[in-house]
Amino acid sequence: MTTTHAIRFDQHGGPEVLQWREQELADPGPGQVLLRQEAIGLNFIDVYHRTGLYPQPLPGSLGGEAAGVIEAVGPGVEGFAVGDRVGYCTGAPGAYAQRRVVPVAPLIKLPDDIAFEVAAASLLKGLTAYYLLHRTRALKAGDVALFHAAAGGVGLIAGQMARSLGATLIGTAGSAAKCALALENGYAHAIDYVQDDFVTRVKDLTAGRGVPVVYDSIGRDTWERSLACLQPFGLMVSFGNASGAVPPIKLTDLAAAGSLYVTRPTLGTHMADPVVKQQMADALFALIRSGQVKIHINQRYPLAEAAQAHRDLEARKTIGSTVLLP
Structure with missing residues (x-):
């Protein structure tokens, strides 16, 4: 004992x-x-x-x-x-x-x-960033994506990882200081969601097209607006619930928003082998x-x-x- x-x-x-x-x-x-x-x-x-x-x-x-x-x-x-x-x-x-x-x-x-x-x-956060950016929706040079909580543990690693891939990440964070930190760690753009509407800013940054993928660990508070940032056939990657559980999903809403895809991946599944x-x-x-x-x-x-x-x-x-x- x-x-x-x-x-x-x-x-x-x-x-x-x-x-x-x-x-x-x-x-x-x-x-x-x-x-x-x-x-x-x-x-x-x-x-x-x-x-x-x-x-x-x-x-x-x-x-x-x-x-x-x-x-x-x-x-x-x-x-x-x-x-x-x-x-x-x-x-x-x-x-x-x-x-x-x-x-x-x-x-x-x-x-x-x-x-x-x-x-x-770094193990949980880094391997989460890895499976998100390399396996759930494999980013490549020239790709653009939105990543919430950019100044968090996963977010800071994801920004650097995306930069190493040549991809462009748009991040959101809750203060000017956190946005500055995100920019120092690989993000091409950082949106202070306290001061700005991130949907409008994402559309501005993408000439109205939106992004092909959103990585969202916030959950309830960002869910609907995250969907609004996606371009047709875009992928919503929900991997956390920091603000609370995501509300029930109506499949017809995904259809109306442009034939969107949604996934809820877990690290355990990706590391089972x-x-x-x-x-x-x-x-x-x-x-x-x-x-x-x-x-x-x-x-x-x-x-x-x-x-x-x-x-x-x-x-x-x-x-x-x-x-x-x-």
């Missing part, structure tokens, strides 16, 4: 439900490892789990992204050994912990030149190593102060990536 501390909650609700508790861990079983976590990623999906938008059994735990060192391996584990540096960004919640027992299936091997904080800040998972991670590490993608870790919180990190995240006070440190 191993003693550790972790964030737990007994009921869904606001950040105040999060509690710092001591807990006992059993030894790793077949196909499992004991991981000492060095850095943990903060992501909006953690809020969905805490509030119950994405329900899970109670008492609950949070977090799907972390990086650390394997301290023990269970029976039958192959390909991983004590001392290996690994990270993960899929699987059951529970990353908000100093140590945890995890199955090897979601683990990704980390190169020695990728720091733990960088891995914890372990070979593809490591290939995607290696491609992300190569972009980081080359300097084409820089990971902006702008907030660090002690893990025990996860509630404050959630408050700041929901208030949209955070910029770029945030890590929790055990």
Whole structure:
């Protein structure tokens, strides 16, 4: 048995439900490892789990992204050994912990030149940006797209990734400072949605045509206006619900707007094949190593102060990536 501390909650609700508790861990079983976590990623999906938008059994735990060192391996584990540096960004919640027992299936091997904080800040966000721009709607040189939350963790990586592809991204953000940050990170245009109507600005920037694809993690507040930004046969990529769940879709609205397409992809689906998972991670590490993608870790919180990190995240006070440190 191993003693550790972790964030737990007994009921869904606001950040105040999060509690710092001591807990006992059993030894790793077949196909499992004991991981000492060095850095943990903060992501909006953690809020969905805490509030119950994405329900899970109670008492609950949070977090799907972390990086650390394997301290023990269970029976039958192959390909991983004590001392290996690994990270993960899929699987059951529970990353908000100093140590945890995890199955090897979601683990990704980390190169020695990728720091733990960088891995914890980039695996979920970077691989999300990768599957959006490379696999869901593969952008190429000359393509134009709209990307909401351009100054967020996924958004800043997506902007740099699009620039490396030669594609043009139009971003939206909630302040002049965030728009400036987006422009510094690969966006060709940045729209302050507090000051400007982004539909009008997108149409102005595209000579009235609109864009062939919108990447939207905001959800309810931007849904209808995002559809209005699409040109005929355009693709709406909904990959988050930061403002709340998307309202029910009427297929006739998609027809009337120009035979539009809608998809709701997930990272887990794209990484279900372990070979593809490591290939995607290696491609992300190569972009980081080359300097084409820089990971902006702008907030660090002690893990025990996860509630404050959630408050700041929901208030949209955070910029770029945030890590929790055990």
